[in-house]
Amino acid sequence: MHLLSAKSFCLLGLSLLDFGKFNEAKSNFKKAVESFEIYMGIHSKDEESWFYRGLAHFHLGEYNEAIADFDRVLDLKPDYREALYYKGLAFLELGNFEKAIGKLEKELENKPDFALGWYCKKGFLLQKLERYEEALTAFEKVIDIFEKDLGNTPADASLWYYKGLALEELRKFKQSREAFDRVVEIYPEYTHAWNSKGLAFYGLSRYGEALDTFENAVKNDRKSVSAWVNKGMALSALGRHEGAVKAFDEALDLDPEDTFAWNGRGLALHELEIYDDAIKSFEKTIDLEQKYAEAWARYTGAWSSKGLALLKVKNYDAAAKAFEEVLKLDPENAAAWYHKGLAFSKLGIFDEALEAFDEVITLEPENAAAWHEKGITFYRRAFILRDLQKNKEADLTYKNALEAFDKVLELNSGSEESGTGSGTGSGDNFGYGSGAGSEEVYYYRALILRELKKCDDAILAFEKVVEMSSEYPFAWYYLGLLRRDKGLKLLENKKDREGIKTLEQAVSAFQQFLKFKPEFQKAWYYLGLAFRESGKYDQSILAFDKALEIKPIDAHVWYDKGLAFRQMALGLLNSGNGDEAGTIFDAAVNSFEKALEINPDYKSAWYHKALSLREAGLLEEAVPAFDEAARCDPSSSFVWNDRGITLYKLGIGQSSREFLENAVNSFSRALEISPENANVWYYKGLGLVELERYEESIAAFEQSLGFDPDNPHAWYNRGLASRYLAAVFCKSGKEHEGRELFENAINSFEKALMIFPEHHEALMNKAQTLRELGKYAEAIEVFDRALKINPEDACVWCEKGITCCNIQKYDDGLSSFEKALELNSEDIWAWYGKGSVFYAFKNYEDSIRALDKALELDNEYVPALYLKGLALVNSNRQTEGLEVLDKALPAYSAFNDVR
Structure with a gap:
């Protein structure tokens, strides 16, 4: 009774296994073992009972106990073929593959036509040991045996079925399908055959035929x-x-x-x-x-499958633990190490991931997939280090990634030459990714080279990627970014032609990328930047408009669109198209205001809005915009400086001391932030000159020249301030100090002219200062230098005429005044000078006519009125002359005081 129960439990367990009822099967195997225990105590020499007990232990995963039972069977009956076979399988499950093969070899010696033995030897053992040639031989032996048996019993559907399975293992799907066709021809209701035939179609990727075949399987059962x-x-x-x-x-x-x-x-x-x-x-x-x-703890495949499923659902922590269970049972399972590494890499646990990939590489040095994932892991770690601003560590880690990817390329190259794949098999029910194609590796290499600031090498790498494949559109995007960076550096280094050409190449790269990803807003944005930086403002604005169609609320795009309008307007302004420029400046201001609606604290937008308003001539509107920019960033010396320049211009235009003082205060704020900024010192000096704070202005210009001694304008304005201060000293009776300052002024003008020999204002002021020092001949020489540069300057001709008169060279003076009047008939000084010369010649009528011309231009011009009165008296028109003199004398006295 116990034997019958034990065998029944065991057979029921086997049936339940076939139906996938693992828990119920396990329960019946346990009952079988318990029943056999009772029976074996009485019938210890029943080899069949020992075999079934061993079978129950085997299916409970108790392999050592199973081997002991199978040994008792073989002691009682050495030719018990199934016991020898399952003993081999038990050694297989314990990982003792060599012993398992040995047992099967012994079995095959006794039974050379034992097809199932050949099949298992291949399927479970030789593959596990990576002895692929021998495995192939084993499968071919199975087919030979089946062919022999089929010749004897052609109607045996099961042999055709097993032949089909063997052919499937050899991946000979066409032949396997033919074998299964034979099965269903003999036995149309054979569901397993329909299933296997469908799998053969599936293996050939003929999914429609596979589906039809599986439909037949479902119809049958x-x-x-x-x-x-x-x-x-x-x-x-x-x-x-x-x-x-x-x-x-x-x-x-x-x-x-x-x-x-x-x-x-x-x-x-x-x-x-x-x-x-x-x-x-x-x-x-x-x-x-x-x-x-848990029920079948020694089946590593269960843990492996669990790990793979967990990877699929991105439960990386649990996946890593599953693969660790595999490795407890099989420490040299390269695929488990590989997937463990993948899980840790995804979790950002990089040290453990790299250790896992190193284990794979130790077991399989030419495993390109492991080298690839090692490179990816280094890349991820470096990316995080860069984000944490640990740049030295990041650079070193990027270099490690680069070495790993270079190894992948080396292995891929070798596999292409030999015709082998880049990954290796594992004999498990799961394996690797296939590594990566060279295109992906080049792509990562290019990304790394970009991070390492190796711009030219990165460009070449991305160019290689886009040449090899269209599967990496972002290679075009990064190529555009790199070319743009390179183009800007070339422009910065004054290599304009190369810079523009490189920016045009950047434009081309962004356009290629946008063919693949037309909705990628940042690409339109960078395309707009590259167009703008290469001077193509119309196209730049169109690109920015596309970016804004995709994402209207983007302050940066509105801001850069405003810059494009502003640069376009400046070009028009410089070419003399002031009206058109004004319209474009309005568009720039509108774009900056759009940016500010989105981000009211956008300093650069306030700053460039203010500049645009100033350049459009709207100075008073510009000042509040500069105030907002200063509010957003009170530490920007540029904002304070440009605010000062705007107030300075307002002060000049409106003769407003308040604006000028405010301008000087702005320059002072800028200098608190940037005390070595020569330009700010220069503008502060200009403001102080207009406020008649000449000594402070001279000090400001000297500060500017200390930082930029080659600025001719600073030397010129230092001279101008010195000249004005000299005049103040002379007027207050400090003649000596005044003359020294005049000499200093001349030195400053000469410094300006050494740097910029055609500095017209410097020549004029040097000549006038020489005249004020009584050095008339030298002054005339300088005026002549000025006239060589610009013979059409009426003012210089007039000044030369005055100087000639100072040394009584009236003929030269007269010709100079007449030349001035040819060029500018409304030059009041030239008419007065001409009248003065005629007066000196005692040609009073011509003098009066010239002086009347001056008074037509300004009827209250005192010197002309006074001299006309004298001319009238001297031409015997005393009554008229005295009337003019009575009117002129009080004003003339005040005029001289002012002078």
């Missing part, structure tokens, strides 16, 4: 779980994911614990973007795999 699962797989492969979900649901109605159905359902739902339900399906897969893995 609507309760076949595997038929429904296979149908779901085929539907998924055809992209018919909704139908696939229904097929998997049918399978799960039959067996709610079928992990293949749950996993397939999850994948189909993922493709349908029904992510919540997909995750639930994956979690069910994981729960079931975990349950079975």
